[in-house]
Amino acid sequence: MASLPALPRRYHKASVWALYVIGLCPAAWYFYLGLTGGLGFNPVKEFEHQLGIWALRFIIATLGITPLRDLAGINWIRYRRALGLIAFYYVLLHFSVYVSLDLGFNFGAVGGDIAKRPYITIGFACLLMLIPLAVTSNNWSIRKLAQGWNRLHRLIYLIAAGGALHYVLAVKSVTLVPFIHIALIALLIAYRAVRRPVMNWKRGNGKSAKPAASQRARQNG
């Protein structure tokens, strides 16, 4: 089983904080580019799109933690909360830029878009669904909600699927970049369906491999 050099436990907390800082760098960078004229001739749209794409990337990273542990034996579960929250912050920024810089706080237009345009309806629903997840992302909620927490946080699969759909519907044609994002989300959601058999098979293999190895050892011995 592959394994990375383990990060000493005393650095765990710092590494999570570092992730928040690194994770929000793309937003800060694009904001800086926007201010300095580096986002081309339609800077607001570009900023808005980049924030949305980065939200999807962090959702993909969040969904990737479990298969990474299952299949590669790398346990980064300590980063999952930060990744999920960063994704939420990007979705929030994406929506805020759309409301403020793009539509200039024309709430009538915002409401009209949400009501009439399916991809915006879906995107907005995903933002709403992310709120309870963000609110219950603290240790207290995890303890308090117990099994309910797990059930509630399964919403992330619906949110990820909704985010992918929002992206597909927003582009004029699905080209390579959207396809990669959507395919990764589909793959990571699909993995959940086959996770149990995959894990059983892995455990089964492990069991059958061990006696075989010990048998060989005995034969050699």
Place this chain on the structure above:
Amino acid sequence: MPAYRLPHIPASEITPRDIYMSRRNFMGAAAAAGLAFAGADSAFAAPLTANPSPYKLDEKLTPKEAVTTYNNFYEFGVNKDDPAANSGDFKPTPWSVKVDGMVGKPKDFGLDELMKMNLEERTYRMRCVEGWSMVIPWIGFPLSAILDQVEPLGSAKYVSFETVVRPEEMPGQKGFFQPLPWPYIEGLRLDEARHPLAILAVGLYGETLPNPNGAPIRLVVPWKYGFKSIKSIVRISLVEKQPETTWKNANAREYGFYSNVNPAVDHPRWSQATEQRIGEGGFFGANRRPTLPFNGYADQVASLYDGLDLKANY
């Protein structure tokens, strides 16, 4: 065919002579400066002179850099900066445009001949279906000028257009995930094609057409969404039936044959009521402006559609 009245240009839309003359001086100087590093930016763009025309606007021109680097030209890639980045290998010369179909005198027009047409500078609004717009000083000639030469037959009712296919020079046309089938095709009703506002453009901003803008020759129909104004044309055919068009084939629910700019008919996925003028109102002052029926050319073209339900024929 019905007779056409000349477009009615309100006096307020005509730029005073001293202003446009001073602009021409400026452009002359800019063109001279451009010569100094010709070939450095947009390939093959060279100074091009044209007669002034009454088609002017009292609106600020979109900066040339925006006009030539913010483009939808999927043959070079789907991102706005792809055409400028990926069109360096495209060779707009030599070139010819085959005009055929239901015509008395089919003809191949060489580029030299097209460049010798009576070229005019015409400043038009350009409204993209995506909700942004520009104001562009084109150089071109009325499409009707070449239609007249080939003598359309009475049975010809539509005009179809076709873009060049050159995967070796147009990276968007090769590889996986090509966004559209090629060639890109477009079409107009014959009376639309003959409307004096419809031009074939061979230049902009006092230069030959840069590659990202559809070199060496493209259609400009300013009252329709930008995708109707097909680029890098190699064939124009007169036909009896409404021709297929690329975006309608890709998604007929969203893109119709007419695609007249119409703030009252939303695209199914976004509103068409307002537009962002590219290059204006930076990061914080995104000032969307109302979109005008027929992109502001209703006085000239609305009569083409008398009796036509514009909601059904979007």
